[in-house]
Amino acid sequence: MGRKVWVPVVSGPLAPYAAGFWSWLVSRAYSRSAAADGLYQFDQLSRWLAREGLGVGDLTGEQAERFARARRAAGVVSWASPRSVALPLEYLRQLGAVPPPAPGCPVGPLEELLADYGRYLSIERGLCDHTVFDAYVPAARLFLSERDGSDGLDLARLAAADVSSFLARECPKRSVSGARDLVCALRSLLRYLHLAGLITTPLVWAVPSVADLRDRALPRGLDPAAVRRLLASCDRRRFVGRRDFAILLLLARLGLRAGEVAAITLDDIDWRAGMLLVHGKGGREDALPLPGDVGEAIVSYLRRRPRCECRALFLRVTAPLQGLNRCTVAWVVRAACDRAGLPRVGAHRLRHTAATQMLHAGASLPEIGQVLRHREQKTTAIYAKVDHAALRPLARPWPTPAGVS
Known part of the structure; x- marks a missing residue:
């Protein structure tokens, strides 16, 4: 028999929502003891609302912070931070019982400009939130x-010298790829400032190019033995092992990006046609054939996947039960490297691995570009340098002295 769990009784304004909150926590893979702790917190919050003479509709983010401050002032350690009230607020907001969070209003010219720039990137350019808020903004x-001062941003006086001095100061602090990303983001900003009429002169020309070293180096894929060790490190007797095994196969066989693996939903797999819908960069969607071994790995994982409302294919192991993000997918690869005793590599290394293995199997560069969904042929052309069999006839013989064989 399992350990008995004491389930608290909730009193106060939140009492009608207690049973639903308990079921909601259990449905998100919280254990009964963790759900009981959450229900006890729910009761403490409800009692505080009653003491303050507040109803359910008065529970805003500001009132939740007041509740946390009151617990800290009373010397209570548990549930004393605003984040600790996040679960009750999320549940009640889903029901519409409490007001939604108030949107943050940008304060000052800098924040207003950045907010407008973010909307421009999302709506006009169609960039994903990760690119907008983690890179460009x-x-x-x-x-x-x-340039943010008491007189505003003073963009009218922005000159090419300001752009050059900024890059000269910031680029040496970064790697080559980091400097390239910074230059790309700065070009986008200057293009937006000119389109918005905030600067009269287009200063995109003032941003120099960063030497692209990708054409000087070979794409670094893993050898087949290393891939086998990564896959063998997954304990497929467990749910997490089956999940990680399916993720690694998708990365190594189809060359998906980490974000694309995280974005797969249960509705993206057409089992009858054997096709997988991939949500790529810039809102692009492509249907790829689902290899038999990859499909079998996904089916094996689905047999252990918990039933829940979340439609994401790959779920977290711990509560709350929700889909993975791109960082978690990358961590799955790093954890597999640790288990296999290999140096850590990123998820993108498996994308290179898929390309080089297709090349060695006789696939053409256009075919590889279709699988990897490259928009430009020059992106796929870098894999021509690892096709030693095709390059060998092009190599000139080494000169030798006359009469020496």
Whole structure:
């Protein structure tokens, strides 16, 4: 028999929602003891609302912070931070019982400009949130923060010398790829400032190019033995092992990006046709054939996958039960490297591995580009350098002295 769990009784304004909150926690893979702790917190929050003379509709983010401050002032350690009230608020907001969070209003000219720039990137350019908020907007903030003063951003006086001095100071702090990303983000910002009429002169020309060293190096894929060791490191007797095995196969066989693996839903697999719908960069969607071994790995994982409302294919192991993100997929690869005793590599290394293995199997560069969904042929052309069999007839013989064989 399992250990008995004491389930608290909730009183106060939140009492009608207690049973639903308990079921909601259990459905998200929280254990009964963890759900009981959450219900006890729910009761403490409800009692505090009653003491303050507040109803359910008065429970806003500000009131939740007041509740946390009151617990800290009373010397209570548990549930004393605003984040600790996140679960009750999320549940009640889903029901519409409490007001939604108030949207943060940008304060100051810099924040207003960055908010408009973010909307431009998302709506006009169609970039994903990761690219917008993790790459382009931070780079814009770094560049514009130097101009943020009491008189505003003073963009009318922005000149090419300001762009050059910024890059000369920031690029040496980064790797080649980091400098290339910064330059790309800065070009996008300057293009937006000109389109928005905030600067009169287009300063994109003032941004120099970073030497592209990708054409000087070979794509680094893993050898087949290393891939086998990665796959063998997954304990497929367990749910997490079956999940990781399917993820590694998708990366190594189809060359998917980490974000594309995380974005797969249960509805993206057409089992009858044997096709997989891939959600790629820039909202692009492509249907790829699902190899038999990959499909078998996914089926094996689905037999252990918990039943829940989340439609994401790959789920977290711990509560709350929700889909993975691109960082978690990358961590699956690193953890497999640790288990296999291999140096850590990123998820993108398995994409290179898929390309080089297709090349060695006789696939043409256009075919590889179709599988990897490259928009430009020059992106796929880098794999021509690892096709030693095709390059060998092009190599000139080594010169030898006359009469020496």
